[in-house]
Amino acid sequence: MPRSEIELPYRVEYLSILDEKGHVDTALEPDIPDVLLLKLHKEMLAGRRFDERMLNLQRQERIGTFPPIKGQEASQLGAVANLKASDWMVPAFREALAEFWRGKPKENFILFYGGYEEGGAVEEGRNDLPVSIPVGSQMLHAVGIGMAIKYRRQPDVVMTFFGDGATSEGDFHEALNFAGVFQSPVVFICQNNQWAISVPRSKQTHAKTIAQKALAHGLPGIQVDGNDILAVYAATREAVERARSGGGPTLIESFTYRLSLHTTADDPKKYRSEEEVKEWAKKDPIPRFQTYLKNKGLLSDEEIGQLETEIAEEVQGVVDRAEKRMQEEVDPLGMFDHTFAELPPSLIQQRQEMEHELSLMQEEASHD
Amino acid sequence: MTKMTMVEALNLAMRQEMEKDDRVVVLGEDVGVDGGVFRVTDALIKTFGEERVVDTPLAESGIIGTAIGMAVYGLRPVCEIQFSGFSYYIFHQLEAHATRLRHRSQGRFHVPLVVRAPYGGGVRALEHHSESREAYYAHTPGVKMVIPSGPRNARALLVSAIRDPDPVVFFEPKALYRAFREEVPDEEETLPLGQPRIAREGEDVTIIAYGAMMALVMEAAEELQEKHGIAAEVIDLLTISPLEDDMIADSVKKTGRAVVVHEAPRSFGPGAEIVSRIIEKSFYYLEAPVKRITGYDIVYPLSAREKYYMPDAGKIIRAVQETLKA
Ligand SMILES: Cc1ncc(C[n+]2csc(CCOP(=O)(O)OP(=O)(O)O)c2C)c(N)n1
Ligand SMILES: [Mg+2]
Numbered sequence: 262m263p264r265s266e267i268e269l270p271y272r273v274e275y276l277s278i279l280d281e282k283g284h285v286d287t288a289l290e291p292d293i294p295d296v297l298l299l300k301l302h303k304e305m306l307a308g309r310r311f312d313e314r315m316l317n318l319q320r321q322e323r324i325g326t327f328p329p330i331k332g333q334e335a336s337q338l339g340a341v342a343n344l345k346a347s348d349w350m351v352p353a354f355r356e357a358l359a360e361f362w363r364g365k366p367k368e369n370f371i372l373f374y375g376g377y378e379e380g381g382a383v384e385e386g387r388n389d390l391p392v393s394i395p396v397g398s399q400m401l402h403a404v405g406i407g408m409a410i411k412y413r414r415q416p417d418v419v420m421t422f423f424g425d426g427a428t429s430e431g432d433f434h435e436a437l438n439f440a441g442v443f444q445s446p447v448v449f450i451c452q453n454n455q456w457a458i459s460v461p462r463s464k465q466t467h468a469k470t471i472a473q474k475a476l477a478h479g480l481p482g483i484q485v486d487g488n489d490i491l492a493v494y495a496a497t498r499e500a501v502e503r504a505r506s507g508g509g510p511t512l513i514e515s516f517t518y519r520l521s522l523h524t525t526a527d528d529p530k531k532y533r534s535e536e537e538v539k540e541w542a543k544k545d546p547i548p549r550f551q552t553y554l555k556n557k558g559l560l561s562d563e564e565i566g567q568l569e570t571e572i573a574e575e576v577q578g579v580v581d582r583a584e585k586r587m588q589e590e591v592d593p594l595g596m597f598d599h600t601f602a603e604l605p606p607s608l609i610q611q612r613q614e615m616e617h618e619l620s621l622m623q624e625e626a627s628h629d
Numbered sequence: 630m631t632k633m634t635m636v637e638a639l640n641l642a643m644r645q646e647m648e649k650d651d652r653v654v655v656l657g658e659d660v661g662v663d664g665g666v667f668r669v670t671d672a673l674i675k676t677f678g679e680e681r682v683v684d685t686p687l688a689e690s691g692i693i694g695t696a697i698g699m700a701v702y703g704l705r706p707v708c709e710i711q712f713s714g715f716s717y718y719i720f721h722q723l724e725a726h727a728t729r730l731r732h733r734s735q736g737r738f739h740v741p742l743v744v745r746a747p748y749g750g751g752v753r754a755l756e757h758h759s760e761s762r763e764a765y766y767a768h769t770p771g772v773k774m775v776i777p778s779g780p781r782n783a784r785a786l787l788v789s790a791i792r793d794p795d796p797v798v799f800f801e802p803k804a805l806y807r808a809f810r811e812e813v814p815d816e817e818e819t820l821p822l823g824q825p826r827i828a829r830e831g832e833d834v835t836i837i838a839y840g841a842m843m844a845l846v847m848e849a850a851e852e853l854q855e856k857h858g859i860a861a862e863v864i865d866l867l868t869i870s871p872l873e874d875d876m877i878a879d880s881v882k883k884t885g886r887a888v889v890v891h892e893a894p895r896s897f898g899p900g901a902e903i904v905s906r907i908i909e910k911s912f913y914y915l916e917a918p919v920k921r922i923t924g925y926d927i928v929y930p931l932s933a934r935e936k937y938y939m940p941d942a943g944k945i946i947r948a949v950q951e952t953l954k955a
Binding site: 325374375377394395396426427430457458459460526532591593595597600607611618619621622625 | 687
């Protein structure tokens with residue numbers, strides 16, 4: 262009847278490879294092909310510029326409210342870059358850049374936040390679920406997809422994203438538990454951006470880390486510097502390989518920061534200091550990655566300048582195409598589409614009723 | 630008297646109840662430091678501190694589950710669910726426990742909690758931020774379902790909800806949060822739960838509505854009078870459940886015609902119950918079939934299409950005219 266320590270199989274690690282000044286720990290540096298490094302850099306930069314442009318569009322009321330991603334570019338791309346096309350991705354709502362990497366057209370983002378369901382369409386062949394707004398609810402879907410992958414003996418894995426706030430929902434714990442019990446091939450990426458609207462991470466959980474929550478469910482958990490794309494990439498690669506080879510799920514806490522607003526309806530001045538934001542701005546994931554690439558001789562200031570021009574043109578093109586689409590007449594009856602595989606009689610009737618209403622509205626408008 | 634928006638009036642209700650009664654506590658996501666995403670709980674934390682105005686972790690089931698415990702112990706928790714579209718996470722705690730503990734303990738315990746949540750459309754919001762699903766709660770025995778329609782009645786009803794000995798779900802029409810101001814008395818004012826009001830008197834037709842639809846219905850009623858010489862009587866339910874139907878019956882007996890308006894989906898919506906009550910109590914007085922103007926039985930559309938989904942004054946006017954033709 263002793264009182265003794267129980268040996269637990271896991272400890273929680275922290276991983277950082279590239280610091281905010283751009284110094285790299287060569288012992289830990291992942292082996293990433295130059296082409297991929299440059300592609301990651303381009304998409305990070307493009308993501309940042311696109312985000313800035315969206316904020317602009319929203320302020321001009323050309324789109325509705327949306328969740329900016331500024332500061333979380335490395336946290337998303339470093340993770341998702343490890344997936345194959347046949348793998349699955351289950352996002353929350355702040356993973357626009359991960360979705361673009363997977364092939365979602367940027368126009369669709371504008372359409373969606375401009376108020377068009379069409380922007381949520383998932384193209385054939387892209388194995389991603391659409392954005393999920395109810396916080397914390399989507400992780401269980403990822404676990405289930407993983408269970409189905411196992412059932413079908415497929416070599417694929419699932420990656421799911423969620424915020425620090427989401428770890429307070431019961432669904433999060435159920436997801437980790439199911440994933441552990443059934444050894445579902447899932448990689449859980451918690452983008453801990455320190456805030457859930459106005460609530461700081463410290464009020465979300467009394468635990469020191471989110472990563473340690475894996476332990477209670479019997480899975481490995483690791484915290485990484487989420488603004489260090491090399492660390493995010495390295496940790497995620499390990500987790501993806503483990504999942505793919507039958508080693509089960511992993512929880513990765515990507516320690517990052519939301520540099521911008523929660524959504525464009527939010528006023529962060531109510532709850533956090535400018536100083537805090539300034540401190541985190543120094544840890545911006547983009548400049549340090551650029552320093553790294555320059556030190557490797559892969560990138561020059563001149564090339565960054567060229568890239569910026571290219572990206573600006575690309576973004577303009579995307580905005581133009583999306584706005585053209587949004588200026589076209591929308592078919593109101595489209596709201597009945599995709600309710601069921603087949604519209605039941607009562608809904609056909611409601612649709613006809615609306616058609617009739619629309620013709621009356623048109624008539625009235627022509628009288629006015 | 631001060632002219633207030635509904636947001637300010639609701640804030641006043643909580644502030645005064647908290648001043649009077651130290652059992653009243655406010656719980657929710659972002660209700661403290663941020664003052665709520667719509668600022669309904671603005672600055673309460675400054676006056677009452679973080680022990681009484683609690684920024685909870687992001688867990689709706691957790692909020693209501695713990696509020697049940699507090700209520701059983703004698704507190705009066707007022708819980709904010711950020712949007713009614715996220716209230717499904719609370720449904721289990723509400724249905725399984727909040728509404729039943731009085732009965733299950735045979736009167737030893739009761740659960741005087743309030744769930745406040747903004748509901749309804751027309752504000753160009755994202756998915757889950759526009760729905761009107763009061764029927765889920767109205768269909769649940771043991772909980773009262775209240776929806777105000779203006780700053781003054783919002784304040785008076787919220788005070789009554791906080792004082793009510795049983796659970797109340799209080800849906801706030803977010804489209805009206807800042808749509809207009811009304812004189813709200815500085816001194817305390819309550820309105821009994823379970824009592825509708827006549828918002829406008831008339832002899833030709835009865836229009837029954839609540840919440841954000843009231844603004845549209847009143848606009849339609851004006852136009853019906855001015856342009857078409859039709860005098861509509863308008864009933865504002867204020868409490869959806871338990872539904873008090875005598876006022877409706879009396880009005881329909883007088884007018885012989887009725888139109889029910891809600892933005893919630895049609896099938897099995899509040900309108901279905903209201904029409905049943907009309908049939909039960911005033912069938913022989915009806916001169917025309919009762920009409921329902923409602924949302925459709927589909928996923929609530931995003932902003933590009935939402936104006937076609939929502940009832941509007943034109944639809945209401947046409948429905949009334951058809952009812953009168955019959
Ligand atoms: C179930 C649920 N409750 C509340 C909300 C409103 N809401 C949207 S995002 C958010 C905070 C989310 O924080 P976190 O999980 O950290 O993600 P982040 O926004 O920081 O990316 C809240 C409370 C919601 N969408 N879903
Ligand atoms: Mg967060």
